[in-house]
Amino acid sequence: SYQGMSKERLLEIRKQNCHPMTMKVTYYRQPVFIHQGHMQWLWDVDGKRYLDLFAGVATVSVGHCHPRVNEAAVKQLKHLWHTTAIYIHPQIQEYAEKLVSLLPEPLKVVYLTNSGSEANDLAMLMARLHTGNYDIITLRGSYHGGSPMTMGLTSRTDYKYPVASGFGCHNTMCPDVFRGVWGGSHCRDSPVQTIRECNCSAGHCQANDRYIEQLKEMFDTTVPHRIAAFFGEPIQGVGGAVQYPKNYLKETYKLVREKGGICIADEVQTGFGRTGSHFWGFQGHDIIPDMVTMAKGIANGFPMGAVVTTEEIARPFGKGLHFNTFGGNPVACAIASSVLDTIAEDRLQENCAMVGTYLLTELAKLRDKYEIIGDVRGKGLQIGVEMVTDKASCKPLSPEAMAEIFEDTKDMGVLIGKGGIYGQTFRIKPPMCITKDDADFFLAVFDQALQNYMDRR
Numbered sequence: 001s002y003q004g005m006s007k008e009r010l011l012e013i014r015k016q017n018c019h020p021m022t023m024k025v026t027y028y029r030q031p032v033f034i035h036q037g038h039m040q041w042l043w044d045v046d047g048k049r050y051l052d053l054f055a056g057v058a059t060v061s062v063g064h065c066h067p068r069v070n071e072a073a074v075k076q077l078k079h080l081w082h083t084t085a086i087y088i089h090p091q092i093q094e095y096a097e098k099l100v101s102l103l104p105e106p107l108k109v110v111y112l113t114n115s116g117s118e119a120n121d122l123a124m125l126m127a128r129l130h131t132g133n134y135d136i137i138t139l140r141g142s143y144h145g146g147s148p149m150t151m152g153l154t155s156r157t158d159y160k161y162p163v164a165s166g167f168g169c170h171n172t173m174c175p176d177v178f179r180g181v182w183g184g185s186h187c188r189d190s191p192v193q194t195i196r197e198c199n200c201s202a203g204h205c206q207a208n209d210r211y212i213e214q215l216k217e218m219f220d221t222t223v224p225h226r227i228a229a230f231f232g233e234p235i236q237g238v239g240g241a242v243q244y245p246k247n248y249l250k251e252t253y254k255l256v257r258e259k260g261g262i263c264i265a266d267e268v269q270t271g272f273g274r275t276g277s278h279f280w281g282f283q284g285h286d287i288i289p290d291m292v293t294m295a296k297g298i299a300n301g302f303p304m305g306a307v308v309t310t311e312e313i314a315r316p317f318g319k320g321l322h323f324n325t326f327g328g329n330p331v332a333c334a335i336a337s338s339v340l341d342t343i344a345e346d347r348l349q350e351n352c353a354m355v356g357t358y359l360l361t362e363l364a365k366l367r368d369k370y371e372i373i374g375d376v377r378g379k380g381l382q383i384g385v386e387m388v389t390d391k392a393s394c395k396p397l398s399p400e401a402m403a404e405i406f407e408d409t410k411d412m413g414v415l416i417g418k419g420g421i422y423g424q425t426f427r428i429k430p431p432m433c434i435t436k437d438d439a440d441f442f443l444a445v446f447d448q449a450l451q452n453y454m455d456r457r
């Protein structure tokens with residue numbers, strides 16, 4: 001049991017000395033003091049147990065303190081903590097080989113970093129060096145990092161600061177099937193569809209045509225003739241599990257390549273089996289990116305990121321001297337390697353498909369029951385529940401109302417996340433080991449929290 005400082009003292013230190021978030025919020029009205037974790041469970045300092053459906057934002061992939069991963073970490077810690085990639089050490093090469101075996105040709109050159117922002121920084125640099133072009137396009141509502149360079153890719157006001165960042169970055173309209181201006185409700189790749197009206201005829205999405213026209217217009221008006229890259233998440237994470245019309249990424253990749261740019265899939269949240277149907281999110285879009293960036297789930301919460309690209313794209317980068325002290329250190333590689341083994345051995349991708357589809361289907365029933373759920377979407381265990389004031393207007397539910405439901409869900413023992421550009425989406429992205437019973441527990445809790453809110457309203 002926890003024997004450390006009192007909660008009051010911890011909160012005082014947090015307020016005075018820790019973490020910039022302190023100035024704003026502690027996420028919950030009554031903050032959670034996390035002490036310990038095991039698989040899909042977290043315990044607070046008072047010994048209260050929570051079902052963790054946020055997993056440190058889709059980061060704890062195989063489960064908190066998974067015994068097999070812990071064993072691999074401890075083994076490596078006893079053997080060798082650190083050496084840089086200037087030496088050949090088995091862990092980095094073994095890991096690189098394992099990782100590329102999971103990606104299609106010609107993606108086979110791996111760079112290891114310490115975070116997703118670092119990976120995307122590197123991806124931007126490599127794209128610019130390879131193409132000789134500068135401009136980069138991302139989708140509005142996306143999150144690709146908080147470093148001065150990636151802040152330009154990130155297209156969300158709340159993560160922006162008024163500093164010189166994002167030269168050459170352009171954020172195009174997000175083809176959001178639910179909230180976007182052109183709808184497209186029956187076009188997305190998800191076990192559940194939206195309940196909004198849609199003009200699409202069978203097999204052809206008119207909304208997609210509109211979004212692609214908009215992108216073409218951007219090419220004609222906003223960027224130089226040649227561009228360096230397009231960055232896209234297969235499903236937007238921080239954006240609130242936003243999904244695009246089915247062929248959007250495929251057609252966008254074609255247009256981007258015609259403009260001289262390379263296509264980069266940000267798999268920081270969607271990779272490593274989370275979407276269930278595929279190991280990588282991009283595979284659900286029938287595309288092969290020129291570069292893939294990863295982090296978060298790659299090492300189950302241990303700091304690590306990666307960029308994987310082709311030999312041809314990597315070549316000009318080799319002309320300079322790239323150095324990253326911690327990127328790909330032996331402990332991170334040993335953990336990441338064990339994560340890949342665990343995903344396969346525990347059949348976690350299959351579990352994401354099974355539990356995720358069940359959750360989506362059951363959440364859609366809650367959507368039909370409650371006026372304040374506008375949309376349920378996602379794939380596997382990357383799920384968004386979009387909250388609205390009412391189904392007719394689809395206005396985002398207020399932050400106060402969101403906070404009430406959120407707090408109630410937490411008090412009943414389940415941690416979920418919030419996202420979306422108005423903070424209107426509940427996000428569910430648990431450790432990939434959750435069971436159907438866990439899903440049932442969450443569904444009961446969430447149903448009750450919604451009912452409590454409706455009763456008070």
Ligand code: PMP
Binds near residue numbers: 116145237238266
């Ligand atoms: N890309 C995506 C899709 C992300 O969700 C995040 C983090 N939320 C990042 C990049 C940045 O990763 P990091 O916080 O490790 O820098």
